[in-house]
Amino acid sequence: MERIAVFPGSFDPITRGHESVVLRAIDLFDKIIIAVGTNANKPGFFPLDKRIEWIKKTFKEYDKIEIRNFEGLTIDFCREIGAKFLLRGIRTGADFEYERSIAQMNKALMQEIETVFILTTPELTPISSTILRDIYKHGGDIKPFIPKAIHGDY
Template identity: 55%
Template sequence: MRIAVFPGSFDPITLGHFDIVERAYPLFDKIIIAIGHNSKKNYMFSLEKRKEFIKKTFKDYDKIEVDHFEGLTIDYCKSKKVKFILRGLRNPADFEFEKAIAQTNRRLSHDDKIETIFLLTSSGKSFISSSIVREIINYNGEYELLVPPAVKI
């Protein structure tokens, strides 16, 4: 069974995230959208709210599971016996950052041989990031243009 973990903070989920999951959907038997905890981040939305946004966004997708974890993504993947990590790339800076993480994860996976699969975000969505959305929300801007309809504040 081909299972991928799509890790992130999803604070909140954006149309960029949705784009990656929707395009990866036919490639895997299951995709676990795994909300990771980053101790260096102050979240705008609670874990429960982020889960709710994601579950509502993908309610009609039977191969999507939503979960959360603490610690290293690679350890979460091992615990779930997952062989693929799904990541989206928006720009060259993302590639350099994600490449280093992917190589580190590959090294830490030892015999489990967990691979990172990169998908390029569609061009019309490559500028969207959760941090931009949060900034727009902070200033009462039209955040709805950048997130799935399930994201309501």
């Protein structure tokens, strides 16, 4: 059976932290699907098509990585594509508590799902999409915090 992991998020924008988590997990799975969640009630700061383009540029050299968007529950998306693993990055203790709760609820909804946590490397811990959006909105340079493959887009 193919080991498929889903790495869900809004990636608004993708960060070096996201990139690091995926690249460090790549040998654990046969395929990693980066799933860009959409919510009609909460549009992203950056357009969905632009976020998907940035993710594709970031991982263009990796055949095991696929990028898709989805709506609804992540667990339903996992069922639809036959994924048995969720990949999540953990930056802080607060992240862990939040992610643990989600993982436990996902397990209750889909018994066969397992959540795999990858700790962020220390130098990337302070980077978050929320902070990057704020820096960007106020004219700051976010290039040090995003994947090199997309520097030309900012």
